[in-house]
Amino acid sequence: MSMWFKRVDIGEIEKAKRALPHYFSILKGDEEPNFFQAKKVSVEFDEGASLEELWQLHKKGMELLREGEFKENPEKSLLDLKVIIANKILEKCELCEIKCGVNRKESIGYCRVRESLIASDFLHLGEEPELVPSYTIFFSGCNFRCVFCQNWDISQQRVGVHYSPEEVVIKIGVAYARGAKNVNFVGGEPTPNLPFILEVLRHVKVPIPVLWNSNMYMSGEAMELLDGVVDVYLGDFKWGNDKCAIKNSKAPRYWETVT
Template identity: 40%
Template sequence: MSLGHYLAVVRGKQLPFWWRSKFLTALNGFSSLPTEQLWQLHDELTKSLHTKQRRNEPAQQAGRNSLLDLKIELTRRIYRSCTLCPLMCRIDRMNGEVGRCGLKADAHAFREGLLVSEEPFIVPTYELFLTGCNMRCKFCQAWEGVVRTNLGFKLTGSNFAPKVERKAKRGALNIHFVGGEPTVNLLAVLVSLKSLKVPLPIVWNTNLFATDEAMKLLDGVVDLFVADFKFGNDECAWGIGGVRGYVATVQSNLLKASRIASLVIRHLVMPGHIECCLVPVVSWVTQNLPKVTFHLMLNYLPDWRAWSDKALSRRLNESEKQRAMAIVKSVGLKRVLISG
């Protein structure tokens, strides 16, 4: 889908997926149905979102449930034995249990604001940095929000909607969920969207270390994925990010993301990890998603646990930057951004 859908929403030619999900009528009384039947209904309704749409959708009938309500119900059920990410903790988040991400049912934003330092087609963007993450990257610059999951303010519809409305008046083009990792905060995000009356597109800044169920729930909510493809092999993913089975999971989810929304792929070049990580990442993207915008990030800064890792405890040198740029420019990617 490249950037087509997202840009059409920004320009007022299409409505955001989440907005259409909010007004797409679903079956009433679905909370009593078995989960398998709910997924069937969900998939049918989500598929209809990708058909030709009108700019002005009809209002939902009063008292009727929507596709967004259905997504909320399914997410609540997942939270009772959480399987949103491949770690498959299966803890009951609705009853206060926590797994690797450190989160219960609530979400907290430890930072928020109108920012202009992202990709040019995203800014100005209203970013909410949500606590908690299912990865533990040694160099994480948001580490405080990852380990202190109650930091900041609780995300609710009553405080989310006014903030968005104020930022929209100041020129925000979108609502940009960052982390930590937003996917493990999915329930609170969906519930908060129900209260929102401003149809801004949703940007989902994610590590894409998520299950098929999570990706299906994001379909019909996210308008633009800004996805980190961090590691080019599973050994580096385990040693630096603390997760196993990383590469196949992210590759699969990048393909899914490209089919259900607009997509930008980011790769932060790590010192000493050009051949093992950048090269295979660029090779895979070139072969599988050559038309997707690829953002090469050369602004690595050591933080958190990176100081204890000799390879990661420094910035990129000029030789590494030149090598990284040469690699990306040599493969024929159609849309490349370079920063740092």
Template identity: 45%
Template sequence: MVNEKPAKFLIVKRVESPVNPYNGLSEKELWSLHDRLVIEFKKLWEKIRGGSLKLNELSRPQYSLLDVKIVLAYRLMEECRLCERRCGVERLKGRPGVCLMSDKCVVHSYFHHIGEEAPLVPSGTIFYGGCNFKCVYCQNWDISQVYAWKGEVVSPRELALIQEELRKTGARNINHVGGDPTPHLPFIVESFKFLEINVPQLWNSNMYLSMESMKILVDLIDIWLPDLKYGNNECAWRYSKVRNYWEIVTRNIKYAYENGDMIIRHLVLPNHIECCTRKVLEWIAKNTQRVLVNVMEQYRPEHLVVKYSDRYREISRRPTRKEIMEAYRIADELGLVYKPVS
């Protein structure tokens, strides 16, 4: 985060595409081209990380791997498959998906966030509208669910200017969050076409992305900040209205872990130590041993939990000190590194 190495998106822009990806290739042809170019990207990335190659030694091609990723991202948005809801809505025709977003990038605010994990701050945080989850306790319910469209519509070029401004004024990274950034993935990917400043990209997400979206992002994102909320599918459905949560989110976190730096967040819910916290922390200890873990104690009843407290009685209070200390005890028992960021 101090310009010692180039952000991954800058390298992706140097990987030449032998054909114009905007010129009517089928999706199958695009993915085949994408996967071939990713092999070249990984070779360059390793050389640059190892110090045997510098970014300025690479020329800027007319069409690059980034262009291929841009085209694929918008293809996924046509009958939307950006996340694993796979709602199939034709968002490019202006129709809103389950996430409440259609064909526009909506930004509610951006600023230097000093409340993120210590290694990340000040984090140049961009809050996007909409979300593919329907969390009944969402603390950002206004921008994610109720007033998702009430932000500022920005173009990919304008989004790049926001990122540049944040970096030039001291941000250590660009933190894409919301709501959730996934509904805005095509706009974010396209913004890199106009972004020349070296700044690490951070994906702060519920990680309910489709595998196609993960393949597009994994070569562009330097730091992953995933939420691993639930230890089972039943709690995920009850509180966030998503199916197959555990299989999808753990798959994506593991894939991201293999391709970048990561801090995993787990929000401790009241009355959910055994069904969620223990299972989440055990999975992290087994599958992503090198990550930092933020065991978060700041849950408070919000949104629908407040409105329908009788319906959600089991989470209609803050976690007790005993519950938080039990979560920490489990993390200690598993050998997780959580104290620097929790």
């Protein structure tokens, strides 16, 4: 049996339990992670439909999710629909607020991402005590150009390994068996890798909470796709005004985007 050494502050953990009741209920086995429930919402759709039509179906699917209208193993699910929409957005990418419009199925976007590359992945003990051990997946690429970036080698360069979704599913299962409390998507920045991440979660069978560790500089469409999938957001807020955001991260419209 693995043994994990970490700092423990009972008072802080109690505060976290009050702030994150859903997360702790998943850990206790009393609730399912959000993406499990998104798999149980039956949605009929045609993959060849327009984005506008698919978004309308997504809206109806989210209503069913909130109403708790679940069906075991539907032919097509809300999570399946999210994957289709995310991949269509890639054809003229607007996943983040840069909205570069690049067809990322054929070319590298502003984020320096085409196919998703994983720079490293491991059981992380450096997060808050209630989150560790956390199976943390570091993607390369980022939509920021921070002058102080501590992960410059992976955020600004195309490095890492391109795994199939099925390979990452196996990695998540192994980490869960070793005691991981969650799967933590980070980078770089996870947002450019959203279609790949959703595809991975379609196939994950273990009830592991999903953490989204992000600069939160994403489009409204990306937020809608994450809604009903992510269990905990770890927002890395960097700037209190747009002037600093543009100067130090090349991130226009920062404040209105992240707030």
